[in-house]
Amino acid sequence: MKLSGGVEWALHCCVVLTAAADPIPAARLATLHDVSPSYLAKQLQALSRAGLVHSVQGKTGGYVLTRAPAEISVLDVVQAVDGANPAFTCTEIRQRGPLGTPPEQCTGPCPIARVMGAADAAWRASLAAVTIADLAASVTTDSGPEALPAVGAWLARDPD
Amino acid sequence: MKLSGGVEWALHCCVVLTAAADPIPAARLATLHDVSPSYLAKQLQALSRAGLVHSVQGKTGGYVLTRAPAEISVLDVVQAVDGANPAFTCTEIRQRGPLGTPPEQCTGPCPIARVMGAADAAWRASLAAVTIADLAASVTTDSGPEALPAVGAWLARDPD
DNA sequence: CCAAACTCGGACAAGTTCTATCCGAGATGC
DNA sequence: GCATCTCGGATAGAACTTGTCCGAGTTTGG
Numbered sequence A, B: 001m002k003l004s005g006g007v008e009w010a011l012h013c014c015v016v017l018t019a020a021a022d023p024i025p026a027a028r029l030a031t032l033h034d035v036s037p038s039y040l041a042k043q044l045q046a047l048s049r050a051g052l053v054h055s056v057q058g059k060t061g062g063y064v065l066t067r068a069p070a071e072i073s074v075l076d077v078v079q080a081v082d083g084a085n086p087a088f089t090c091t092e093i094r095q096r097g098p099l100g101t102p103p104e105q106c107t108g109p110c111p112i113a114r115v116m117g118a119a120d121a122a123w124r125a126s127l128a129a130v131t132i133a134d135l136a137a138s139v140t141t142d143s144g145p146e147a148l149p150a151v152g153a154w155l156a157r158d159p160d
Numbered sequence C: 001c002c003a004a005a006c007t008c009g010g011a012c013a014a015g016t017t018c019t020a021t022c023c024g025a026g027a028t029g030c
Numbered sequence D: 001g002c003a004t005c006t007c008g009g010a011t012a013g014a015a016c017t018t019g020t021c022c023g024a025g026t027t028t029g030g
Helices: A006-017 A026-033 A037-049 A072-081 A111-128 A132-143 A146-155 B006-017 B026-033 B037-049 B074-084 B112-129 B131-142 B146-154
Strands: A053-056 A062-065 B053-056 B062-065
Touching: A006 A026, A006 A037, A006 A062, A006 A072, A006 A132, A006 A146, A006 B112, A026 A037, A026 A062, A037 A053, A037 A062, A037 A072, A053 B037, A072 A111, A072 A132, A072 A146, A111 A146, A111 B006, A111 B112, A132 A146, A132 B112, B006 B026, B006 B037, B006 B062, B006 B146, B026 B037, B026 B062, B026 B146, B037 B062, B037 B074, B053 B074, B053 B131, B062 B112, B074 B112, B074 B131
Parallel strands: none
Antiparallel strands: A053 A062, B053 B062
């Protein structure tokens, strides 16, 4: 049970993109977070494929959020980067072996799959209830009202 | 986000051990489920290390549940096999880079870690609410009252 | 209008974790 | 006392995640 490490980077990027109106290049986001530029680019590509950010090419290109921060849930980001596959996959063990249940009796999922599926649904519901806007608001509460605008100004400034 | 495949095997083993009073060898459980005996042994060792099953050596040895099925939660089994580490680990990105937050301001976990932690807690709570006894009852509902006793009788019988 | 520079996008290796297996230590029953 | 059966940990192989690179396309400036 492990989540891809890129999820953390992608979430941070989405939060800071809240404070920027113009497109921000991946390299600048990597400098801000002090992480590998090449690998962060990979995560942003995943966000782009999922339609959460819009990519702009050319000299003044970069990434911009496609929707309002309140319309992007944490679950959207997690699923874009880590994939939407459920953590548990039932291999139908009940049908195997000498006492295997006949397939015609296996109409619905087995009890174990039901329990794991319910837990997965609870996990997803918890993530779907929080949006990027909520995260930005929490950052403001934690670090003060000037924190996010300062990041936005730094992103817009020319590279040193 | 992926769960170890051995979790499914371990859960099935715990359910069928409900129907057996005497120790059952790992090889017999592997035959019943038609899975690799060597790898299933590894999962049972994990259950043994966690104290969920008691291992008996010698000619009539095998594995027995240590507690009543109603006292073993699905979460116990999952954590024994897959580990108790949370899926998300915060690397404190907020402290890195040119605009990093000073460590003295980082008293509590960052907003992203809080959200992921809450989702993890919801997932665990959902798994902790179901016991092995509940799973056995569901099997009885699904496959009839004679299903589990039949498995118990097959396990006790001498190998063919 | 042209050229240069900067951007994203997908294809390419390295490291690490999970999967699968084997043989030795220990205990039981005959 | 001995043979046999059991678990337990240490050992190779496969799959995935992580990390990196260079080419295609677009925009700015002269």
